[in-house]
Amino acid sequence: MRQGRRSPSPLKATSISSSDISSQASSYHTAYTSSSLSSSYTTSNTKASPLSSYSASTNASPFPSSSSTPSHGSRRRRLSLIFPCFRAFPGMAMEDTPPSDKPDLLPPPRSHASRRSVNGKRLINSTSLANPGLVEFTIADIQNATNNFSPDFKIGQGGSGMVYKAKLENGPVVAVKRAKKYDKHTSAELQNEIKTMQEIEHLNLVKFYGYLEHEGEHLSVVEYVPNGTLREHLDCRNGKMLDFSARLDIAIDVGHAITYLHTYSDTPVIHRDIKSTNILLTDSLRAKVTDFGFAKLAPTEEGVTHISTQVRGTAGYLDPEYLGTFQLTEKSDVYSFGVLLVELVTGRRAVEITRDRAERVTAKWAMEKFIKGQALETLDPNIPENQASRFLVLKIYELALQCLAPSRRNRPSMKKCTEVLWRIRKDYTQLLNSKEQKERKL
Numbered sequence: 090m091r092q093g094r095r096s097p098s099p100l101k102a103t104s105i106s107s108s109d110i111s112s113q114a115s116s117y118h119t120a121y122t123s124s125s126l127s128s129s130y131t132t133s134n135t136k137a138s139p140l141s142s143y144s145a146s147t148n149a150s151p152f153p154s155s156s157s158t159p160s161h162g163s164r165r166r167r168l169s170l171i172f173p174c175f176r177a178f179p180g181m182a183m184e185d186t187p188p189s190d191k192p193d194l195l196p197p198p199r200s201h202a203s204r205r206s207v208n209g210k211r212l213i214n215s216t217s218l219a220n221p222g223l224v225e226f227t228i229a230d231i232q233n234a235t236n237n238f239s240p241d242f243k244i245g246q247g248g249s250g251m252v253y254k255a256k257l258e259n260g261p262v263v264a265v266k267r268a269k270k271y272d273k274h275t276s277a278e279l280q281n282e283i284k285t286m287q288e289i290e291h292l293n294l295v296k297f298y299g300y301l302e303h304e305g306e307h308l309s310v311v312e313y314v315p316n317g318t319l320r321e322h323l324d325c326r327n328g329k330m331l332d333f334s335a336r337l338d339i340a341i342d343v344g345h346a347i348t349y350l351h352t353y354s355d356t357p358v359i360h361r362d363i364k365s366t367n368i369l370l371t372d373s374l375r376a377k378v379t380d381f382g383f384a385k386l387a388p389t390e391e392g393v394t395h396i397s398t399q400v401r402g403t404a405g406y407l408d409p410e411y412l413g414t415f416q417l418t419e420k421s422d423v424y425s426f427g428v429l430l431v432e433l434v435t436g437r438r439a440v441e442i443t444r445d446r447a448e449r450v451t452a453k454w455a456m457e458k459f460i461k462g463q464a465l466e467t468l469d470p471n472i473p474e475n476q477a478s479r480f481l482v483l484k485i486y487e488l489a490l491q492c493l494a495p496s497r498r499n500r501p502s503m504k505k506c507t508e509v510l511w512r513i514r515k516d517y518t519q520l521l522n523s524k525e526q527k528e529r530k531l
């Protein structure tokens with residue numbers, strides 16, 4: 090029996106009982122708190138239990154300790170982070186490219202030739218590819234482009250502030266993130282985000298164009314991604330319902346992005362907040378991962394993990410071992426990716442507080458059904474059930490179960506996950522083609 094339709098609206102963070110919490114914790118060793126169901130949270134590891142309510146950030150710095158900082162990125166990290174204005178260079182816009190099954194899709198380490206800098210400052214690219222040239226833009230340009238942060242230009246609101254869409258003069262359309270309150274914590278978080286985003290560049294990661302600080306305004310300017318969040322699409326709040334192949338392609342895109350963060354960037358990072366609201370979609374439904382505010386530099390020596398001073402992330406996606414030990418590794422992202430895979434199959438949110446208790450924690454519910462041989466009951470009712478979708482549910486859940494292993498040792502690497510998804514897509518495409526051929530013969 091297929092389940093009823095998912096709850097229609099975004100769940101407000103209201104209530105989840107302690108028994109829900111402990112039942113989830115006992116199976117997946119993951120903790121949830123009442124007010125963090127739809128928002129990211131921070132908890133200090135000085136608190137006794139990871140089940141405790143989240144708190145505002147402590148004063149602890151989100152930057153990694155020097156011992157965990159790989160040396161090869163240090164030159165770049167020394168570059169100025171805060172510019173009174175920033176400059177733009179052409180040629181950063183990337184075309185959407187069609188998904189491919191080829192394993193070589195993973196990009197090589199970014200070549201230093203692709204970076205441009207003058208006098209040690211990172212320059213920002215904002216003109217068209219066809220017309221190279223240096224463009225400088227200032228707070229006034231952003232104010233003009235947003236009609237002084239008029240609500241008409243507002244495209245979203247997150248925990249850290251408002252997001253505006255702006256078309257820079259002679260430049261690209263960008264998203265401007267305006268920090269709502271620039272306290273010590275915001276500052277550290279923003280600078281962490283800036284630091285990380287400066288280091289990385291990948292088709293499936295939202296590009297960072299620059300950061301601007303001026304008379305109390307703190308603005309990050311990033312690539313504008315026009316088609317909303319994955320969550321909006323799964324909720325059918327934005328455009329057509331996502332079919333299963335589109336969902337699989339999105340999973341692969343996200344896999345590429347995280348693999349890149351873990352393995353291929355100059356300075357490896359752990360995203361720490363992989364979730365469907367942090368995945369933006371292009372018009373052609375390619376996924377771009379955003380929100381690197383929580384990213385940490387990853388450990389470089391094998392077996393050495395970063396001991397975090399804060400547990401960061403979003404309830405429903407948090408790695409139970411990280412919650413228990415405060416040791417952050419790339420496998421925490423793998424766990425969150427497992428939750429995301431379940432979201433893609435079920436269409437449900439990671440935590441659905443209006444559901445019956447057994448169904449509130451979606452990953453737990455879905456994996457239990459899968460283990461009992463009832464996986465199809467969890468398929469998003471918007472996706473038609475047929476041979477190909479049955480195949481996908483089982484294959485994706487097989488992988489999700491590994492990603493959601495309570496112990497990080499038993500989770501695959503992100504690279505491995507992506508390779509498995511490539512194979513699944515190949516087999517799925519073959520299945521669809523053979524079905525088509527059979528139908529043509531009839």
Ligand SMILES: Nc1ncnc2c1ncn2[C@@H]1O[C@H](COP(=O)(O)OP(=O)(O)OP(=O)(O)O)[C@@H](O)[C@H]1O
Binds near residue numbers: 247248
């Ligand atoms: N680069 C972008 N392009 C287009 N829209 C964006 C972009 N970044 C953010 N948005 C829109 O703004 C909304 C808020 O984004 P933001 O990253 O500030 O917060 P969030 O991730 O939803 O929340 P939080 O930061 O609290 O986890 C997003 O849901 C999205 O609709």
